[in-house]
Amino acid sequence: MTDPALRFQDVDLSYGRTPALSGINLSLDPGQALALIGPNGAGKTTLLRGILGTVRVSGDLRILGHPVGHVPPGLIGSVPQSADLDLSFPVTVRHVVEMGLYAELGWFGRLKGEHRRRVREVLERVDLADRAQDRFGELSGGQRQRVLLARSIVANAKLILLDEPFNGLDGPNRSALLSIVRSLKEEGVAVVVSTHDMVLAEEVCEQTLLLAGRQVAFGPTEEVLVDDVIRQAYGSAHVG
Numbered sequence: 027m028t029d030p031a032l033r034f035q036d037v038d039l040s041y042g043r044t045p046a047l048s049g050i051n052l053s054l055d056p057g058q059a060l061a062l063i064g065p066n067g068a069g070k071t072t073l074l075r076g077i078l079g080t081v082r083v084s085g086d087l088r089i090l091g092h093p094v095g096h097v098p099p100g101l102i103g104s105v106p107q108s109a110d111l112d113l114s115f116p117v118t119v120r121h122v123v124e125m126g127l128y129a130e131l132g133w134f135g136r137l138k139g140e141h142r143r144r145v146r147e148v149l150e151r152v153d154l155a156d157r158a159q160d161r162f163g164e165l166s167g168g169q170r171q172r173v174l175l176a177r178s179i180v181a182n183a184k185l186i187l188l189d190e191p192f193n194g195l196d197g198p199n200r201s202a203l204l205s206i207v208r209s210l211k212e213e214g215v216a217v218v219v220s221t222h223d224m225v226l227a228e229e230v231c232e233q234t235l236l237l238a239g240r241q242v243a244f245g246p247t248e249e250v251l252v253d254d255v256i257r258q259a260y261g262s263a264h265v266g
């Protein structure tokens with residue numbers, strides 16, 4: 027039997043001794059997408075950090091069958107919010123994608139023809155092959171996110187985390203990202219998307235976790251994103 031991509035059983039997350047999120051219970055299958063929805067400060071980014079093992083986790087959290095903190099390198103791909111990226115770092119788009127191969131090659135491993143071919147193919151897939159030699163920091167926010175997604179794809183990540191990836195994207199960039207997410211799911215990759223956009227969650231995510239410093243609801247998106255449940259996280263002002 028295949029392990030769930032994610033399984034939280036009574037998980038609490040905290041920053042040192044400061045609790046941030048409590049009582050999380052969920053399961054996500056390979057090939058499915060999970061939307062994290064909730065108001066500002068609800069704990070969406072914290073939940074992603076929990077999966078990456080960069081905040082304190084208590085309870086039972088398993089990722090692709092591995093306990094948190096013991097997931098083999100490369101299996102989790104992470105695309106942080108664009109505001110969190112250091113754009114002064116002088117790397118090209120191709121170099122950023124090649125970083126996805128480090129788990130396979132080791133930091134000092136040499137790239138072979140097969141690796142370069144994979145990097146080229148993935149850059150084509152995210153429609154950025156013509157920007158391969160450009161500096162990462164010169165790209166638009168949407169393009170930078172697609173480069174980071176390419177880095178996860180080249181690593182053959184089985185779980186990809188996207189933190190508010192649709193913020194500030196125009197229509198074409200939004201469609202491009204949505205179609206990549208759909209094709210990843212078809213390949214059996216599980217995706218977690220933190221977003222304020224409920225329409226997007228309905229479009230691409232089978233499951234939704236509604237947060238407000240705790241788990242308000244988890245389940246099929248069409249059952250969670252209904253007025254009565256949303257109100258429990260946002261209050262009445264945000265419904266209607």
Ligand SMILES: Nc1ncnc2c1ncn2[C@@H]1O[C@H](COP(=O)(O)OP(=O)(O)OP(=O)(O)O)[C@@H](O)[C@H]1O
Nearest residue numbers: 041044046064065066067068069070071072073220
């Ligand atoms: N580095 C940190 N140290 C201590 N507390 C933090 C830290 N980062 C976030 N928090 C706290 O954890 C809680 C959840 O924040 P988080 O950033 O996960 O929310 P969010 O849902 O992603 O919000 P937003 O939609 O604004 O990005 C908040 O109370 C926040 O103040």
